[in-house]
Amino acid sequence: MTLQDYRNDIQRCSRCSLCKWLPLAQIKSWRFANACPSMVWGNFHAYSAGGRMIAALSLLDGRIDYTDKLVEIVYQCQMGGACDVSCKVNRDLDPLEVMLELRAKCVEDGQVLPAHMVMIESLRSDDNVLGELKAERGKWAEDLDVKDITKEKADVLYFAGCRYSFDQDLWKIARDTIALLKMAGVDVGISGKEEACCGGRAFEIGYRGEFTKYAEHSIETWNAADVRTVVTSCSDCYGAFKFHYPRIGKKMNFEVLHITEYLDRLIKEGRLKPTKKVPLQVTYHDPCHLGRLSEPYIPWEGVERKVLGQVVIKDPPKEYRRGTNGIYEPPRDVLRSIQGLELVEMERIKEYAWCCGAGGGVMEAYPEFAQWTADERIEEAKATGAEALVTACPWCERSFRDALEHNGAKIKLYDIVELLLEAL
Ligand code: SF4
Ligand code: SF4
Known part of the structure; x- marks a missing residue:
């Protein structure tokens, strides 16, 4: 699809501004x-x-023609999709x-941001979006006794993604x-420094060529290695596998699970038994890419026809993603399985969740906006x-850590x- 293919959709935008707010029935407080x-930060309709x-x-x-302001309007948005x-x-x-x-279209027309060009x-040069050396990928697991799937087969491929691979503060989580997968007796392997970016961020910032290269690389490599299950704990990567990969039309001979889905499965199968109490009251932030953005892509092929001389309809009718089929219950079920832990919900949850601030290339290009967005979510969590x-x-973890350090x-x-x- 191209922007031109959405012309009729665009013309049907009624300028109702509903995309700026939660749906009325979901609003619990004005705050x-x-x-x-983007709308709140930019404070002008153009930013919605x-x-x-x-x-x-x-x-x-x-x-209109491109101006610096227009380019800012295009990119000062996390692409988290609450508007959608x-x-x-x-x-x-x-x-x-x-x-x-x-x-x-902006990228095609050469309207790009310096911060995004650095990522590209x-x-x-190094198959990651964080400006790190490819040779350093896999260092997070250097002294772990875990299989290298480029040398031997494993039932499950753990895909770390760029952020876990290079953000040393977060290595402990990976x-x-x-450790959890091994405790459950899972035959798990990683690809070490042979792992490459999922390509999701490239897609979000408009670089379709780079996205296609990485999506093809992942699919072809894993199909050829006869990988059956890919598990990732990066929601961004997971969202890319579910929402963007199907667009290139290559058959994926493997299932992709987010770690919360897999852990939930392992707990329900009795392979992990959380028996120790963790007395803590927590609230859960739904990552956009694990929630509404992980709802699988729905392809549509058909024609647009004008009826009654003016109304454009899609034939056959198009099925729409509405955010309801994201991963919402597995992470909550994992939390509920922990004795002593109490889950209390924020006002904006699941498909209505507020973004952490990091997505869509905003963390790199507009760090102050990213931090304010995270501050807002932290306020909601505190409430x-x-x-x-x-x-x-x-x-999300990186964005919240940075925000907590500053606020x-x-x-x-x-x-x-x-x-x-x-x-455990
Ligand atoms: S909600 Fe936003 S995008 Fe949708 S029709 Fe209204 S103004 Fe247009
Ligand atoms: S993706 Fe997020 S920041 Fe961008 S317009 Fe939609 S709701 Fe606003």
Whole structure:
């Protein structure tokens, strides 16, 4: 698809502004009623999904040209898709797809951000988006007794992703994950320094060529190695496998599970038994890429026809993703399996969750905006009275750690894996 393919959708945007807010029935307080970080931070309609729809149409029609402001409007957005969920409460439109295509058009037209070019250069030279050396990938597991699937077969491939591979502060979580899998008797392997970026971030910032290269690489490598199950604890990678990989049309002969799904399965099968008490009141942050953005991609092929001389319909009708089929219960079930631990919910949860701030290349290009977005989520977590904020994604973890360091908020932060390990 291209931006042009969404022209009719864009023209059906009624400028109702519903994409800025949670759906009415989901609002519990005025304080946490916003859905769109970009809109609140930018404080102008152009920074909402509806605003970007108008900008996209104006570009297509040649009524506006690129300016620094327009480029900022396009990229100052985490692509977390809360707008998409809210818009679809009222009408079948795909504002998130439009914004993804708008970014691809910007890249095609050479309208890119220096911070994003740094990420892409790092991909081209070292297969990661963090500016690190390829040779250092896999160091997080150096002294772990874990199989190397490039040399021997394993039932499960653990995919660490760029953030866990290179963010040393987070290595413990990846190592804890391997420990948990081994305790459950899982035959697990990793690809060490042969692992490469999933390509998801490249897709989000509009670099389709790089995305396709990495998606093809992953699928072809794992199909050839006869990998049956890929488990990742990075929600961004998981979202890429589910939402973006199907777009390139290559058959994936393996199942992909997020670590929370897999751990939930292992607990329910009795292979992990959390028997130790962890007396803690926690609240859980749904990572966008594990929630609404992990809802599988639904391909549509058909034609758009005009009926009654004006209304454009899709033939056959298109099925829409509405965010409801993300991974919401497995992480909560893992938490509920821990004795002594109490889960209290924030106001914006599941498909209505507020973003952590890190996504869509915002952490790299607009760090202040990313930090404010995380600050907002921490405020919401604190409002529950919980002692700890728990998440299941290294990008959220990084974003919250940075925010806590700067705002000094008194709330503990955990990855779900750390709590489960404590309970065993
Ligand atoms: S994108 Fe959807 S919710 Fe936003 S203004 Fe347009 S129609 Fe309304
Ligand atoms: S993806 Fe997130 S930040 Fe971007 S317009 Fe939608 S709700 Fe706002």
